[in-house]
Amino acid sequence: MKAVCWHGSQDVRVDTVPDPKILNPHDAILKVTSTAICGSDLHLYDGYIPTMKSGDILGHEFMGEVVETGPEVTNLKKGDRVVVPFTISCGNCFFCNRDLWSLCDNTNPNAWMSEKLYGHSPAGLFGYSHLLGGYAGGQAEYVRVPFANVGPLKVPDGLTDEQVLFLTDIFPTGYMAAENCDIQPGEVVAVWGCGPVGQFAIRSAMMLGAERVIAIDRLPERLALAAAAGAEIINYEEMDAGIALKEMTGGLGPDCCIDAVGMEAHGTGAMALYDTVMQAVRMETGRAMVLRQAIVACRKGGKISVPGVYGGFIDKMPMGAFVNKALTMRSGQTHVHKYLRPLLERIQQGDIDPSFLITHKLPLEEAPRAYKIFRDKEEDCIKVVLKPFETASSLPAAVAT
Amino acid sequence: MENSMSTQTPIDKQAGDLERWASIIGGGAMVLTGLQQRSLKGILTAVAGGGLVYQGTQGKSTVKQVEDAVGLDHAIRVEKTVTINRSAADLYSFWRNLSQLPTFMRHLKSVQVIDDRRSHWVANAPMGQDIEWDAVIVNDEPNRLIAWTSTDDAPVENSGFVRFQPSAGDRGTEVKVVMEYQPPGGMLGTMIAKLFGEEPEQQIGDELSRFKQLMEAGEIATTEGQPKGA
Structure with a gap:
């Protein structure tokens, strides 16, 4: 598959990498329909977050369609359309039980790194350095989502990707x-x-x-x-x-x-x-x-x-x-799980339409340019959404603000 | 160094020591701070046997007993505690089935249970070598404590205990592991050092984290096998 990979300061590339696989019983695999570049991705882009490794797949704001589920995933099935919180949470620990989802004790396989720097480790995050889990991110055609019973929220019919994508972060x-x-x-x-x-x-x-x-x-x-x-x-x-x-x-x-x-x-x-x-x-x-x-x-x-x-x-x-x-x-990193449903309701009630923010919709291949214009605030860029399964011809060059 | 010759300690002094050690092992304080120059193996065997006068697990020499009682200063000691959101009974049951330990202790290849007390341990060592030893449970208090020590012919003398203690404020169970091992010299010593890494506390800490993940979340978080760019 195609994925946006970090190779060093101000060096992101679209690489061909193996497709993700189910690694744990609570995993799901998504086909990514929309994925955004976050301002915090620019800290990675500029090389200010330690413990990145060349080849790491970026991206923590993504949504898509479930294409495969692990044996212990009970609330999702193939074909479900979901948004995924950028924080990975187990749902069972002291912190998850107290709605402090981004502080989950059990999702950072590299907890020792964070413990050295912070005293304790927060939750693992998608595509945000090995210090915070080293999970492959969602600026890719497919992504593995651990603890799929806990994080992903099914999107009701009638809402576009652009309306709900920003629930992820x-x-x-x-x-x-x-x-x-x-x-x-x-x-x-x-x-x-x-x-x-x-x-x-x-x-x-x-x-x-x-x-x-x-x-x-x-x-x-x-x-x-x-x-x-x-x-x-x-x-x-x-x-x-x-x-x-x-x-x-x-x-x-x-x-x-x-x-x-x-x-x-x-x-x-x-x-x-x-x-x-x-x-x-x-x-x-x-x-x-x-x-x-x-x-x-x-x-x-x-x-x-x-x-x-x-x-x-x-x-x-x-x-x-x-x-x-x-x-x-x-x-704190956001306790996304706590806000998903209430904020989805705000969107459904029409209190807010988050798509107002999008200035650029681009195919995944254009990620390197997208990072640059977003970082340098060129083309009045405020928010980029990447579309892994769409081509330049099917997308407008820029969306009017 | 008090009580350097345990065999000559008066009876009432022995009882006092025993109480003190039992309370250090069972209490809230740092166990290793209390241990100072004493050997963990000696203490565990003493507490389990009911007195500081003991014959060891396999009839050891007086010199060996004294060594065990006073401790050897090159022992490597580790103490690590984690709070797990499960009952002490659940955690004890999982751990007491020693053959399950390799699930979260990555350096272990297998633990074979021989009988109620004895078990055979095989650890992966660098360069495709294995290190094997037998261990004996010297203290088994259901839902509370499991203490073990290696047998005298083990290539790496090691002892330790795991304690399960309900935590204050309904936060689950505090699981404390205290371990001591004597690295031998030579090639074997080098292999052991690599096995336990440069920071044994981190290694034990990682193992306890994985135990916690398994018991709370039902799986051990991993990224091994995920895609990455060339």
């Missing part, structure tokens, strides 16, 4: 980011980063009752998408976002601050330069400009939510501001 991720803010009536939520997760965080904050949402980015097309959802916008290249937030909130600061950017933040000024240099020489693994700014901007007693990905260490954490302003911070 970015919609629940944005939603959990907003939920982690414990938004109270009247509260103002600031969202750094208007990429896909930021866009879902903005919309989710509104669904969860935020009085106002303020979105921060530098790319006009992304800010426009945020404004279209009803957010007020700050272009941080035109003004100091910290000062602007204080002015826009009567001097209080936003009640809730969401870092939907993570470890490869861009910024302006001396700290941005410091981070770029430190990260380039691998003295820190994350450029934490956004997190620092969020902590300083947040109102006293406010809440910080971090859906943005950090993998290792950051520098110059403003711990003094965090302590003296009595802030609360929440984070």
Whole structure:
């Protein structure tokens, strides 16, 4: 089959590899009908996540049709159309039982690697480094899905791939980011980063009752998408976002601050330069400009939510501001399983149509170019969906935003 | 070094020691910290036999007994605990059927049960070699503890116990493994070192993780055999 393989920093290729096989009794094999490139895939693309190996198959946002099931898979059958959470969960451990699915104890075969770095291992993820399981990802024609009784959700008839694909990661991720803010009536939520997760965080904050949402980015097309959802916008290249937030909130600061950017933040000024240099020489693994700014901007007693990905260490954490302003911070890889059904209902009720985000639909063969334009924000690229079984001629060159 | 000559320990002192060792093995503290310079094998045999004066499993010499009691400082010792969301009875039953151990202990080729106490172990060693030994269960407390030691003719002297203890707050069962082995010198020693890896704690930890996966999730997570690019 064809699969998108990582071969090094900024080197992804479409390789011909063997088809996946059932390896464990709870496995299923899917024929992938749609698979997306995630912002977090760009951290792999840029070589900032350790323990990738040449030839690893990428992709953790995918859906498709069940073509084979292991002997102990009881709730799926051949032909079922499913979306698959990017986190792999066993469904039986302490953490799964408490709805903390991304912390599953039993799905990372390389737990020892994570234990060395983090003290404990989170759940295994599809296509996201050997540290997090080393599972082959879904940017491929076929993919093996372990614990198929637990993760995959059958898609009701009448919904397109584009409407439900983002249930695999970015919609629940944005939603959990907003939920982690414990938004109270009247509260103002600031969202750094208007990429896909930021866009879902903005919309989710509104669904969860935020009085106002303020979105921060530098790319006009992304800010426009945020404004279209009803957010007020700050272009941080035109003004100091910290000062602007204080002015826009009567001097209080936003009640809730969401870092939907993570470890490869861009910024302006001396700290941005410091981070770029430190990260380039691998003295820190994350450029934490956004997190620092969020902590300083947040109102006293406010809440910080971090859906943005950090993998290792950051520098110059403003711990003094965090302590003296009595802030609360929440984070985590998304507990996707917890959100699948409720968010599917939101889609069915018409509260949101996640397909608004898609700017590019491309055949799988075009993955190398897709990674590049997504990383460099060329062609106003916000979200790419790859179609392994469609050709360039059957897909429009670009989808209008 | 207290009690360096166990055969001369007064009776009341023996009883005190025994209580202390029993509570270290059964308690919440780090077992190996309590062990210090003592040998695990000596302690396990003593606790099982009811006193610190013992004849060993096969009538050992006095010198050997003293060695066992005071321990040898080049012993490799490992202690590792994992909490598993199953009852102590379930976990004990699986483990007590020793022939099932190779399911999650990757370095083992087979464990053949000879009788209620004795078993024959075969481990894969590098370069296609096998290492074999016999082991004896010296303490078997159903649903709570299994302690074993290798017989005197084993190429690698090893002993240990696995303890199953219900955890606080209804979180399942704490499974603690404490092991000690004496690597011999020469080629065999090198092979053993490779067998257990450079970090025996990680190896035991991985085995306990796989045991947990098997008991909680019904399978051992793997990526072996999945496709990858050239």
